Amino acid sequence: MRQVARAARASERALYSTARAYEARAPLVVAEGNAAVAAGSHPAVAARGFGFAAAGAFATAAAFTPTAVALCAEGEEAAPAGAEGSAPSSGSAHPTVVFVLGGPGAGKGTQCSNIVNDFGFVHLSAGDLLRAHMKSGSEDGNMVAEMIKNGQIVPSVVTVRLLLDAMKASGKERFLIDGFPRNKENRDAWEVTAGYDCDFVLFFDCPEDVMERRLLGRGETSGRTDDNIESIKKRFKTFVESSMPVVDYYAGLKKVRSVNSDQSPDEVYAQTKGHFAAFV
Numbered sequence: 001m002r003q004v005a006r007a008a009r010a011s012e013r014a015l016y017s018t019a020r021a022y023e024a025r026a027p028l029v030v031a032e033g034n035a036a037v038a039a040g041s042h043p044a045v046a047a048r049g050f051g052f053a054a055a056g057a058f059a060t061a062a063a064f065t066p067t068a069v070a071l072c073a074e075g076e077e078a079a080p081a082g083a084e085g086s087a088p089s090s091g092s093a094h095p096t097v098v099f100v101l102g103g104p105g106a107g108k109g110t111q112c113s114n115i116v117n118d119f120g121f122v123h124l125s126a127g128d129l130l131r132a133h134m135k136s137g138s139e140d141g142n143m144v145a146e147m148i149k150n151g152q153i154v155p156s157v158v159t160v161r162l163l164l165d166a167m168k169a170s171g172k173e174r175f176l177i178d179g180f181p182r183n184k185e186n187r188d189a190w191e192v193t194a195g196y197d198c199d200f201v202l203f204f205d206c207p208e209d210v211m212e213r214r215l216l217g218r219g220e221t222s223g224r225t226d227d228n229i230e231s232i233k234k235r236f237k238t239f240v241e242s243s244m245p246v247v248d249y250y251a252g253l254k255k256v257r258s259v260n261s262d263q264s265p266d267e268v269y270a271q272t273k274g275h276f277a278a279f280v
């Protein structure tokens with residue numbers, strides 16, 4: 001019970017600090033963020049502005065409070081400094097996080113499956129989580145569906161919470177976070193909310209014509225609303241304009257491990273696994 005109470009207090013502090021951070025950073029994030037959000041091109045986002053994000057964080061924090069308060073009433077001592085944050089139950093300060101980036105169809109998901117099998121990572125695809133969220137009947141499901149079809153990047157407050165919740169639910173300590181961060185707003189929100197950065201970025205480099213061919217092939221069976229030529233063109237544009245700057249940022253920090261994914265899946269994996277030698 002002591003551990004549960006301590007975890008509850010840590011989570012509560014993390015949620016409140018997230019909400020405070022969003023509140024403090026809202027003007028900055030709106031100014032710098034996703035063009036779709038900043039320009040207010042989606043009515044649901046435009047109507048609520050970034051208040052939508054801050055309100056979401058506060059609502060989650062408020063929802064958590066009764067449990068945390070009840071547990072705190074049991075007279076537990078304060079959790080140690082630095083215990084807050086969203087790390088699952090691990091002995092270390094935070095879990096191992098590898099951001100997996102690359103254009104649409106570069107082969108991120110395909111290679112993540114291999115890494116999961118060989119190196120004991122948990123694969124969390126931001127796109128898969130968003131697709132599940134949009135089908136779950138959630139209040140913002142229609143907004144997410146429309147943005148995905150248009151090749152736009154969903155507001156970070158939605159994506160980061162889905163990722164952190166999935167990490168926590170897994171109870172594991174090594175994560176491949178696939179398709180995230182897709183823009184500066186994603187990256188900023190991760191740092192503010194999770195409180196730590198990735199260990200490194202695994203980047204799959206692939207020419208656009210190859211990716212297009214793969215996506216059209218995938219579209220024959222995927223049932224995805226965005227595996228059609230119109231959405232694919234929009235996704236490529238978003239990738240070049242919003243996602244590549246994130247890769248460049250991490251390259252500046254010497255955190256990018258790059259793989260040429262214009263080869264057969266086996267050849268790509270032969271290169272990929274070299275980047276995980278430390279995790280055997």
Ligand SMILES: Nc1ncnc2c1ncn2[C@@H]1O[C@H](COP(=O)(O)OP(=O)(O)O)[C@@H](O)[C@H]1O
Pocket residue numbers: 102103104105106107108109110111214215217218261262263264265266268
């Ligand atoms: N190296 C490869 N060569 C040929 N086809 C590939 C390769 N890697 C993946 N694919 C296929 O291309 C499509 C996109 O791959 P996927 O892993 O879903 O990409 P991403 O997650 O980057 O969008 C899928 O149909 C997949 O089977």
Ligand SMILES: Nc1ccn([C@H]2C[C@H](O)[C@@H](COP(=O)(O)OP(=O)(O)O)O2)c(=O)n1
Pocket residue numbers: 103104105108125126127128130147148151152153154155159178179180181182186226235
């Ligand atoms: N961080 C993310 C990741 C994906 N999305 C949305 C927008 C993307 O075009 C879709 C699909 O992403 P996903 O990673 O599943 O697919 P591709 O890499 O484009 O094949 O999801 C997002 O809004 N934010």
